[in-house]
Amino acid sequence: MTKHPIRFGIQTGQQNVEWPALCDLWQKADAWGYDTLWNFDHFFPIFVDPQGPCLESWTTLSALAQATKRARIGTLVNGNTYRHPCVTAKMAATLDHVSGGRLNLGIGAGWFELEHKAFGIDFMTVPERLRALDEACRIIKGMLTAERTTLHGKHYQVTDALGLPKPLQKPYPPIMIGGTGEKVLLRIVAEHADLWNTARHAGDMKHLIEVIDRHGERLGRDTSAIEKTVLLPLCYRASKEREAAVMGLIAQMENGTPEVARKRIMIGQSPEECFDTIDRYVSAGVTHFIFMVFGEYNVDEIQRFAEEVMPAARKR
Numbered sequence: 001m002t003k004h005p006i007r008f009g010i011q012t013g014q015q016n017v018e019w020p021a022l023c024d025l026w027q028k029a030d031a032w033g034y035d036t037l038w039n040f041d042h043f044f045p046i047f048v049d050p051q052g053p054c055l056e057s058w059t060t061l062s063a064l065a066q067a068t069k070r071a072r073i074g075t076l077v078n079g080n081t082y083r084h085p086c087v088t089a090k091m092a093a094t095l096d097h098v099s100g101g102r103l104n105l106g107i108g109a110g111w112f113e114l115e116h117k118a119f120g121i122d123f124m125t126v127p128e129r130l131r132a133l134d135e136a137c138r139i140i141k142g143m144l145t146a147e148r149t150t151l152h153g154k155h156y157q158v159t160d161a162l163g164l165p166k167p168l169q170k171p172y173p174p175i176m177i178g179g180t181g182e183k184v185l186l187r188i189v190a191e192h193a194d195l196w197n198t199a200r201h202a203g204d205m206k207h208l209i210e211v212i213d214r215h216g217e218r219l220g221r222d223t224s225a226i227e228k229t230v231l232l233p234l235c236y237r238a239s240k241e242r243e244a245a246v247m248g249l250i251a252q253m254e255n256g257t258p259e260v261a262r263k264r265i266m267i268g269q270s271p272e273e274c275f276d277t278i279d280r281y282v283s284a285g286v287t288h289f290i291f292m293v294f295g296e297y298n299v300d301e302i303q304r305f306a307e308e309v310m311p312a313a314r315k316r
Contacts, residue, residue, distance in 0.1 A: 002224045006278070006314045009036030009290040010302065011076050011231065014055040015045035016295055022060070023067050025297050030068040032306035036104065037068065038076035038290060043115050050114060058091055065099035073099055076197060076231070076290065077106030077178040081121055081129060085136035086161050089143035093167045101168035104195065105140070106176040109133045109185065130184045131155060137175070137192040144172035176229070182211045190215035190223050197290070199231040201264050206284035227288055230281055234291035235267040236274065236305045238298070243267060266291060271309045278313050 010029055014022055026037050041057040044050035057075045065073055078088065088107070096103040109129040110116070116123040124132065135153040142149030143163035151158045167173055174194035179185040189196045190212050198208065209228055216223030235246045250261035266289065268274045278289065293302065 002222070004227045004287040006282070006316070007035040007227075007229075007288040008306075008310050008313075009034055009038060009071075009229075009288065010234075011038040011040065011290050011292050012297070013040045013042070013046070013292070013294045014057070014060055015042070016048070016052050017055075017297075019055065019060075021297065022055070023064065025293075025299060025302070026064050027067055028299065029302060029306070030071045032303055033310060034071055034306060036072045036074065036288070036290065037064070038074050038104075038106070039064070041075050041078045041082065041106075042112060043119065044112070046112060058095070062095055062098060065095060065102065068102075072102045072104050074104030074176060075106045077108040077176060079110035079112070079115075080107055080133045080136045081110035081116065081124070085139040085156060086143060086149075086158060086163075088136070089140045089163055092140070092173055093144060093163060093165060096167035096169055096173050097165065101173075103167070103169070103173040104176055105173045106178065106197075107133070107136065107140075108178040126181075127184070128155070130181070130188065133177075133185075134188050134192075137177075137188065140175075141172060141192070174227075180208055182208070186211050187215045187219075189226065190221060191219050193226050195227040195229055195288070197229040197231060199264070199292075201260075202280040202284040202286070205230060205281065205286050209285040228286045229288035229290055230286045231290050231292055232277075233265045233267075234293065234298075234301065234305060235265050236301050236309065237269055238267075238301060242298075266305070271312060274305070274309045275313065275316065278316070 029037055039057050039061055045052045045054050061075055092105045113123050132155040135156050139151050139158055144167055149158055149161045176195035176197055177189045177193040178197045180198050212223050233246050235243055247258035247261045250264055251258045266274055266277055
């Protein structure tokens with residue numbers, strides 16, 4: 001049984017934001033002690049008007065690797081459909097060197113249909129995207145560890161592919177897989193992932209972790225080794241107006257009530273309510289909390305949480 005420490009990270013979707021503000025936040029969060037820093041992999045803004053600026057993920061992540069020193073970095077998560085897995089493996093190995101061995105490699109099946117249609121990328125059906133993700137994980141792991149990689153699958157034809165140099169991290173940068181599909185996606189998580197991420201309530205997370213464990217039993221893998229992470233909004237010591245706005249947004253996304261939505265937000269006017277949220281998720285099996293921050297960053301809020309909550313939470 002593997003026990004994971006409590007960790008905290010932030011995800012900065014790089015939409016409708018200027019590069020200096022993005023870089024400044026990452027440097028500050030790195031200094032404040034956040035364990036992980038993530039961007040996202042989209043070409044258009046999501047959940048808002050898509051006709052806005054959106055910086056590309058691997059380019060910004062490479063630059064941010066040079067702007068930070070300590071925190072682990074990654075993309076939460078890369079859409080597998082956007083790049084051939086051999087290319088993804090080459091970029092990952094390169095960025096692991098560039099970052100000094102700090103890369104977490106996030107990957108998922110892909111979901112934003114508009115981007116695929118606009119760019120002429122085959123969106124495929126859900127089963128096809130999942131099958132492609134499974135093949136991609138095998139190719140990427142091969143490229144990062146083996147002398148040569150060959151896989152003749154339904155979606156990819158790879159023959160004697162060379163992957164040099166190998167990454168600094170051994171056997172390879174930890175792979176994060178995002179998603180919740182119980183029959184197929186979580187089976188892929190159980191087989192290939194080192195970290196797993198989704199955005200759900202604690203009770204839902206507990207159920208999904210149990211599903212991962214059952215897949216692991218069938219595969220013969222100890223899935224306690226997989227670090228379970230959750231994506232949450234952060235609303236710490238915010239105004240009542242901001243609290244209401246965030247609760248209303250999550251409630252709308254979940255077709256629920258603001259009161260229920262509050263339980264899926266790292267929210268509170270004091271550390272104690274945040275500790276309650278952390279304890280609820282830890283009881284479900286989650287140990288890594290990643291906060292979504294978009295648009296105009298609430299920098300003071302991110303700093304306050306780092307200084308007032310994180311140190312005590314890590315000792316609990």
